[in-house]
Amino acid sequence: MNLRTFEVAPWLALLLALAAPMEGGTVEESPAVERWNTFELTLHGPATGNPFVDVRLGARFTDGTRTIEVPGFYDGDGVYRVRFMPDATGAWHYETSSNDPLLAGQRGEFTVTPARRGNHGPVRVRNTYHFAYADGTPFKPIGTTIYNWTDAPEEVQEQTLRTLATAPFNKARMLLTPQSVAYRRQFAPPRWPFAGQPPRDWDFARFNPEYFRAFEKRVAQLRELGIEADLILFHPYGKAWGFEAMDAAADERYVRYVVARFAAFRNVWWSLANEYDLVRTKTEEHWDQLGRLVQATDPFDHLRSIHHSQLLFDNRQPWVTHASIQNGSAVEEPGRAELYRDVWRKPVVYDEVKYEGNARRRWGQLSGPEMVHRFWCGTVAGTYVGHGDFFGVEDAPDTWTSFGGVLRGESAPRLAFLRTILESGPADGLDPVDKWQNVTVAGVPGEYYLVYLGRESATAWPFRLFRSGLKDGMRFKVEVIDTWAMTITPVEREFVITKSDDYTFVAVDGGSIALPGKPGIALRIQRTAPAKFLKE
Amino acid sequence: MNLRTFEVAPWLALLLALAAPMEGGTVEESPAVERWNTFELTLHGPATGNPFVDVRLGARFTDGTRTIEVPGFYDGDGVYRVRFMPDATGAWHYETSSNDPLLAGQRGEFTVTPARRGNHGPVRVRNTYHFAYADGTPFKPIGTTIYNWTDAPEEVQEQTLRTLATAPFNKARMLLTPQSVAYRRQFAPPRWPFAGQPPRDWDFARFNPEYFRAFEKRVAQLRELGIEADLILFHPYGKAWGFEAMDAAADERYVRYVVARFAAFRNVWWSLANEYDLVRTKTEEHWDQLGRLVQATDPFDHLRSIHHSQLLFDNRQPWVTHASIQNGSAVEEPGRAELYRDVWRKPVVYDEVKYEGNARRRWGQLSGPEMVHRFWCGTVAGTYVGHGDFFGVEDAPDTWTSFGGVLRGESAPRLAFLRTILESGPADGLDPVDKWQNVTVAGVPGEYYLVYLGRESATAWPFRLFRSGLKDGMRFKVEVIDTWAMTITPVEREFVITKSDDYTFVAVDGGSIALPGKPGIALRIQRTAPAKFLKE
Structure with a gap:
């Protein structure tokens, strides 16, 4: 029980086997990990009581010049993990700390090798309004929305990955917990984030590691595809299940657990909420606290935002790295789209501008040309736009944007075309050339x-x-x-x-x-x- | 020297003589003052040394339920004043305090009579995005810009007042200090805010009371005309004279002096700056400090804003009561204009949207129809728009917007027409009915x-x-x-x-x-x- 071992998670091993070349393997003493990949330390400790709340675990990583504190988490069955995303090559050392003597004081070292082709590190803000990977490669977001693809049947999830592999999207928004709204006439979620039973008999003090393992498997696959996973921590669509109505202590546990599990994936972005203002159980002060908590606990400083419905968030809050906007008309023309840049002096991402689709509701009725038009308007406004694809039988929720699968709209190839134009353009991004006067340039x-x-x-x-x-x-x-x-x-x-x-x-x-x-x-x-x- | 007397300032006496009916007169013991008019207490004290910095003076006013601390100021020649704007009728008492024994401990009482027709009190924010006078009467801003009309020759100032008397404007933006830029080819300022000599030999520790008396005479006349005076404390146009480059202590003295002199005029709005971001000598932190200082020192809580050029201010700061925006294109159509409402959840006043005019510069080339169009766009966006009139010989600065005089554009009658429509409309203001979808309603x-x-x-x-x-x-x-x-x-x-x-x-x-x-x-x-x- 007190033996420390380095293990590669089974799914990760599978993934590594699929994605040549290998980055490591099963190692004992000094495993190698690629810069900005995930070094995972596995420890065995107590399985009794409630380890999710009883046991505190972390590790201190250092390459001799810097020291980074990283939180660990309980993965069930007496297994504990600490995940680290090294940002520099060379020799790294670590030492664990814990309130459990079995987990504390474990030491080891490993080597970080240079990033391979396609691994540019996490995305950061660049030039105030734009983005770049940590290695300096520009990142031009062409985002899409697939809220609950990780809850769809396995074959649909696989289909989603195949779709993404040839789609233009380099960012995907997804909900970290199921949404009851969309399940009304569809399949039920295959697993749940907490111990307990649906619809509302949850133990919010016990996570369901299987749920998160399944989710992070998909995040890792997106990473391999070069797609940023814009993870939405809270949303108002699960009212039947109550994940949006936990108390403050449960919210904090959840955020800490999620950050500990996911922060070492370089392609993670934190989206505090979708339509935060429709979550009636939390005030803006709560969101601010949660945002600061994510900032304080994420050792790797991933991008952070919060998405609204009607009530814009105060995106000048220091923890907010970029504005994540919903607006049905702001990218109809560039003169509107550019206005929010000046407010926050941060990148503006219009993550929801209505979806391409045939929905009865007007938020899902854009034509393909209109979707493409909106991307171009956002582009010449010096902002970024998000895609949705909402074609279904009447308004049944089996759409790309709800559960993934296939794209039915016409915009995707045109967005791929736009992406090639952006990626061959200025590295520092496009800014309005004559703000307030000529909004088309x-x-x-x-x-x-x-x-x-x-x-x-x-x-x-x-x-x-x-x-x-x-x-x-x-x-x-x-x-x-x-x-x-x-x-x-x-x-x-x-x-x-x-x-x-x-x-x-x-x-x-x-x-x-x-x-x-x-x-x-x-x-x-x-x-x-x-x-x-x-x-x- | 140590006799306390109540005096009516000569210019105020003149004004009162012109504006029937009288509100008071020369009184000794218990003068009557109209609610929301100015009660002025005059004291005689030391004239030696530098009373502007040596002497501290204030008074505490109470009607038995509330107590209001009001700062006084030195008006030169051994005369000190404390101005009070009572917001409730009935008996009020006061007692002065000072570090000078001649000025301290003076007591008295006076009666506040009901406001007469046309006196609705100061303007406040109402219904988040709109305005109303203190008595509940809606205020629908139709603003204009006459930056330095108070520095023009007397006959031009009188002409300006005649123009305003029949113009539609109920708010006027004006600079509290001269702008050297506009004087290049015109008359010199007739007086200066500080003791000393132009261009830069100023004693920033000594104000020139004559300058401020002349200015406040005009503010009082605007009050009689029902026009709010949007007083701009700082601006970047006086570089030849350096008023924008005082040190922090001088800035604070200036703000305190201005607030003490002007806050008892019910029609005063505080505009911290015009184009604050072009004032290179101050940071946003400075502006924030100055804004908080105005808020803290103004006993009557007048509206406060700060106007920008390219760099939007953080209008969520608590001291900012409404956004004062410059934007050359935001009110070209309502879909743009409405966006800023959501950001700050405060009234949005597009104080500068380019001027109607024949200027060479594009900021002064709007046609009359375009000026009117912009007001209507702002209106159906649930915001307010400001007017400018910039017709001159080539780009000579003798325009309405620089120095007052006469209006040369065609928009004013149409803005009067709009004002009647607004004033006969909903008291709580017009808000977009279907935000993000149909921006014309x-x-x-x-x-x-x-x-x-x-x-x-x-x-x-x-x-x-x-x-x-x-x-x-x-x-x-x-x-x-x-x-x-x-x-x-x-x-x-x-x-x-x-x-x-x-x-x-x-x-x-x-x-x-x-x-x-x-x-x-x-x-x-x-x-x-x-x-x-x-x-x-």
Whole structure:
């Protein structure tokens, strides 16, 4: 019982076996782990009483320069784990601490190897309004919503993974606990986060490790697919089961448990809640406390946000890293979408802008072109947009956005197209070039511009750019982008600019660009000299 | 020197003589003052040394139920004053306190009489997003901007007052100190706020009472005209003179002096700064401190805001009563304008949305119709908009918005028209009826709707209302409003409603309303039963 062993969890072993090359194996003394992967320390301790509340466990990790305190957790059957996400290569040491002598004072060391291809570390805020992985690689969110895919039947979950493997999405919002609303006419959840029986006979002091193991298996698979898991800790959709109505002590235990289990997955983002303001059992002060708790307990400082329905949260709170917005009209045009950037001076992610779908409810009735239009509006506003796909038989809840499966809408390929454009663009992100005046242009002044003409069906675009960063004689190339047909058509000439008035530069010959006279047209304008921020 | 006397300031006596009926006169022992007017206590004390910093003076006022501490100020020549704005009728007592024995311990009493017609008290926030006077009368801001009219030649100041007397504006933004920028080619300021010599030889520890007396004379005249004086304490336009670059101690002295002099004018609003983010000598922390200082020192709790250029202030700060916004495009359409309401849950006043004018600069080039359009967009967004009039010879600064005088634009009569519509509408203000979905409609669900069709040139409007507050069989009357021609045309029928789908009620006969096919059309829709909130 008091032997310390390093184990690789069975599912992780399976996953590693599937995902070549191997990152380690079963090791005894000094296992190797890849930078920003999960080092998992397994310990055996007491299984009697209620270890979830009786036993405190943590470990201190150090590479000699820094020391990081990491909380552990009880995984059932006398098994305890501490998960660590090393952010630097080299030799690391650890020592456990616990109020149980069997678990305390365990020491060991391991080696952290460089990150392999596709592993860029966790995502951080970059350049105020944008994101990048820890290794500096830009991250351009193209998010989707699959609230309870981890509760769907296994074959649907597998199908969801296959869909995601070829979909454009690099972020997925998902609820950490089941939602009773969506289960009305569908399958019941296969397992529950707490010990006890549905609908409401729960022991909130005892977690169900099987539930969380199943969930984190999926999080790990998303990690392999390069998809950020935007984990939603609370939501108002489980009223039949009461997970949103725990008391403050249970909320805190739950948050600590979730953070201890998931924080070492580099692709985790914390979303405190979906539609927090519809959770009637908590005040904004509660949310603030919970947000600060996540911040204080997550050793790896993952991104944190909170999503609302009608009542915007105060996203200037220091624990909030970016705004996670629901708004049915804000990304209908860029002039609206950009306004929230200034409020919080943080990235703005419009995670819910209505879903593409055929729902009876108006929040799930967007056409494919409208969904794509909204992504482009958000883009030239210097913000990010989230996708949903809500096609069902009448309003039955077996949709992508409720339970995963397959995508039925038309937007996904166009969002993939947008993603390639974003990822080949400026690393520091696109910002409005002439805020408050010309809301259709984002970019990096003097270097790169994306102009989105929206619902206009223009047949020509007179070449003109806002003065910022410009000088007479600069040269630009232009491409015409059809955001729906997914074509990029170079304009067969170069534009040499000259100052036109106090605000504007135009082409020396007054040049204009012919457009196809349909909606959804964009222009990509780049300085002809190779720009340092562009990937070659 | 140690005799206490009650005096009416000469300018106030003049004003009172002009504005019948008299509110008091020269009194000795127990003068009467009207509720929410200014009771002024005059004391004689030391004139040597530097009384501005050496002497502390205040008075405690009580009506037996409440006690209010009021700061006094030095007005030069050995004269000290304490100004009090009583908010309740009846007998009030006071007692002074001071570090100077000549000024301390003076006691007296006076009677507060009911407010007369036109005196509704100071403006407060009402119903989260709106305003009302202290007596409950709704206040619907139709603001204008006349930054330095108090520094213009006397005849221009008098002309400004005549213009204001017939203009629609009930709020005016004005700078408390001169702006060097605007004086480049114009008259010099006739006086200065501090002792010393221009351009920068100031003694920031000595105020120039004459400057403030001249200013407060104008504030009192605005009060008589029913115009709120939105006093801007700091701004970045006086760099030649350095008033924006005082040290923290001088800033504090200045704020305390200004508050002591002006807070007893019921029509005062405090605007901490214009374009605070262009004042390079102060951080947001400084502004916060200054805002809290105003809040702490103003016994009468006037409205407080801070106006920005590019960097929005954190208007959730408790001392901020409403957001004072500059934005060149946010009120181009209502869907933008409404977004900021949710952020701060406070009234949103778009004090600067570009000016009507013929300026070379794009911030002063709005057409009359566009200025009016912006007011209507702001209105149906549940917000308020500010006016500017910037017509000059080329870009010479002799414009209404710089120095007052006459209005040259075309919008003012249309804003008067809008004001009558607002003032005859719901007392609690207009809120978006179907936020995020139909951004062109504001009102009170089930009772009153204002629909603004903006730049559309529709020839018909199919009668339809969002479900909130509606039931089958309710009856409505409709008027077609031409916001530019200033006509209100009743539709000669009644509309009886029936539920059409999950979200919408329509007329039982599918009725539609004919429109004139031009921009700037609005509809006013009111439940036929007399609504309790409407003035009869």
